[in-house]
Amino acid sequence: MTQHICTMDELPEFGSLELKVNGNACFAVRQGQEIYLYRNICPHLGLPLNLMPDQFLDYDKRYIQCTSHGALFKIGTGLCVVGPCQGKSLQSLACEVREGMVFLTEDALAKSAESENE
Ligand code: FES
Numbered sequence: 001m002t003q004h005i006c007t008m009d010e011l012p013e014f015g016s017l018e019l020k021v022n023g024n025a026c027f028a029v030r031q032g033q034e035i036y037l038y039r040n041i042c043p044h045l046g047l048p049l050n051l052m053p054d055q056f057l058d059y060d061k062r063y064i065q066c067t068s069h070g071a072l073f074k075i076g077t078g079l080c081v082v083g084p085c086q087g088k089s090l091q092s093l094a095c096e097v098r099e100g101m102v103f104l105t106e107d108a109l110a111k112s113a114e115s116e117n118e
Contacts (some may be wrong), residue, residue, distance in 0.1 A: 002103040004094065011035065011102075016056035016064075021093065021104060027056050028095070029064060029075050034061045035102050038078055043088035064090065072090040110113065 003021075011017050011030035018027050018040065023054025025040040040048045046079060049066040050056050059064040063072040063081070078090030094105040 002096070002106060003063055004101055005037070005104055006102050008033075008035075008096065008097060008100045012031040014057075014061050016054055016055050018056075019048065026093065027054075029056060033097070034076075035095055035097055036078070037074055037093040037104070038103075039093065041091065042068065042071060042085065043080065043090065044069060044071055044083070044085040049090075086093070 005021060006017060006019055006028060008030070011028060014031060016027055016029045020026065025053050027038060027040050027050070029036045040050070042049050044066065045068065047066070047068050049064065056064050058072060064078070065072055065076055066083065069084050070086050071078045071080050073080050073090055078092050080086050080088050094107055096105055
């Protein structure tokens with residue numbers, strides 16, 4: 001079983017979207033036809049990364065940016081490459097795209113349910 005989380009049309013081609021997955025704050029980043037899904041928790045102080053709705057990318061749209069202290073994360077892996085949590089990573093959730101719709105994979109679904117019970 002998989003869980004539908006959004007459609008490709010809801011995500012700008014090189015942009016980001018804030019969403020809830022099983023009650024957890026998350027965001028998706030689209031790079032062309034690739035989608036990356038992360039929990040909205042910065043590994044530095046555990047704060048949400050964004051201040052503005054749906055805004056998770058830096059000015060050039062090359063990195064995910066935490067607005068609190070400016071940490072930059074690779075879009076494809078969630079690894080922090082600049083900032084106070086350099087070397088740490090965002091929590092990713094595996095997703096897949098089918099017929100223009102984005103689904104959380106079975107494995108990610110189980111992980112998000114686990115974190116819901118923490
Ligand atoms: S809380 Fe994200 S860089 Fe400090």
